[in-house]
Amino acid sequence: MQKGYVSGYPEGTFQPEKTVSxxxxxxxxxxxxxxxxxxxxxxxxxxxxxxxxxxxxxxxxxxxxxxxxxxxxxxxxxxxxxxxxxxxxxxxxxxxxxxxxxxxxxxxxxxxxxxxxxxxxxxxxxxxxxxxxxxxxxxxxxxxxxxxxxxxxxxxAPKDPWGRAVRTTNLPKNAKDFPYILEEYPNEMYELELPFKGITEPAFKISTPAELYKTDTLIQNKKEMEKWKDNAEAYYKLLLNVDYRTINGKWATDLYSHKNQWNSVGLEEVMDYVAWAKKNKIVTEGSLVVEPSMMFYSRIGGYFIRAEFSFRIKEYTEYNEIFDDIRFHSHQGLDNLKALGKFQKGQWYHGYADIVLSTNIQDGIKRVSNTATLFNLSTIIHKKN
Structure with a gap:
């Protein structure tokens, strides 16, 4: 602080353990x-x-x-x-x-x-x-x-198609389900519980990333995967970053453009959220990264891709529908998230979830489905220091 390149907070504290953006x-x-x-x-x-x-x-x-x-x-x-x-x-x-x-x-x-x-x-x-x-x-x-x-x-170490290091030691217990294990992700992300666990009907059978990388020409196509990745991350950049003072119709149309246009939830519902965010004085920030080497598929669920995300909720009047996510309102009832209770204002959270993707009428890119949620039965979320 003496050298002038880092300042304290208005109350006069330095907060040395606070995360830097x-x-x-x-x-x-x-x-x-x-x-x-x-x-x-x-x-x-x-x-x-x-x-x-x-x-x-x-x-x-x-x-x-x-x-x-x-x-x-x-x-x-x-x-x-x-x-x-x-x-x-x-x-x-x-x-x-x-x-x-x-x-x-x-x-x-x-x-x-x-x-x-x-x-x-x-x-x-x-x-x-x-x-x-x-x-x-x-x-x-x-x-x-x-x-x-x-x-x-x-x-x-060996590299994946994106030039990232592949590790061969300290592997997750389900390493065989993936084409490779990346150095940058912890075992916790790989070992996230899959949807439809315990359901034996053939339609619910999940194809693992390792299987898809051998048989699915879309998954084998790096350029195609980059399109899916860019679309999903653009969607969640909007969804996780809300400010009631600036959110508007453009935010809604931009968010909707990254969703599956065949689904029943339309632009009107997104505009309803915009109105609610303004009324409820919602301010949030966050980011999400999806991982193409962690893509799954089932006949019932379609494609879903694993993601790492962080967020914090800064302001609101009523603790309700803070994010435009179909299950945010019920996250406190999920056994895997129950211990967290309400998300605390100003607290950063970090987690992993599987994001559902589906075909879009416009260009064939697998876009974010209206059934996608960060708050499902297998999601892992922790407080960040």
Missing amino acids: RSEFIAMLIHSLGQASDTSTTSPWYTPYVNTATESGYYVTGDFSSDDWNAPLSRQELARIAVRVIGKTAKDNTEYMYMATSNGVLSGTGKGALNVTGTTTRAQTVTVIERISSILQGETLPVDALAVANAQEAMN
Whole structure:
């Protein structure tokens, strides 16, 4: 705080364990480097800092799993930017993490663990920025040898079609159900309980990702999977980020454009939610990433894809229908979510869920079904520190 690149909160506290967002990190970084930003464009507030980071080559479009600047900054995202700031580069995420650890910018989170999808606190961000400053001044920093070894192993590991490290140790108990196991996701995500568990009728039989990758030409098509992925993530970027002061008809039509147009729920219902969000003074933020290598199929349920998501509910008047999700109102009655009770205002939550996709009348892209929900019987949600 003494150097002026990180400020406290209005009540005078620093809150060192508070999670840092992508925009906050970029602003802190640009301030620490003493780089001027054109403040003539101030909406959103972080625009000048993002522009400066982009012009300087620190940030490149596609660095983040979604383009939500208010989402928590992951350690992998931090590594990509930090490595460029110290004047180095890499060809993929695993090499960026290796460069970050081998140059002393990042340490492991315990016994050398890389925790690439983990978030970053304000205190940790300050430490990283101080290390960047030291490197730029010509210092050689000590390194976490275990973290470097783990990063090197991930860098040299086999890669999937998207260039991501595939791990071969500490596998989930159902590893055979997937074409490969990615380094960046924990076993908890792979072991998420499937829908229709215990139902033996043939129509409910679920084809696993491993089976689909062998037999389904759509799943085998990387470009097609990217379309499905982009559509689902665009849908949830809208659904999870609501502000009653700005939500409008365009928000509704944009959200509806990512839904299956054959379903019975239409634009009118989405507009009803817009009206409710305004009346109930709802403000939320969050992000979601779907994983193409975790795609399932059944004749009854169709395709569903596994997702990792984070959200927090910031404001509302009445705790009801906070999200435009068919099961939000009943989540407190689900055994798997009952312990959470009501989601607390201002608290970040992190979880995994299977998102139902179905064919759209317009272009054949598997879009988000009206039966899709983040709050189902198999969803896992935790509080984030």
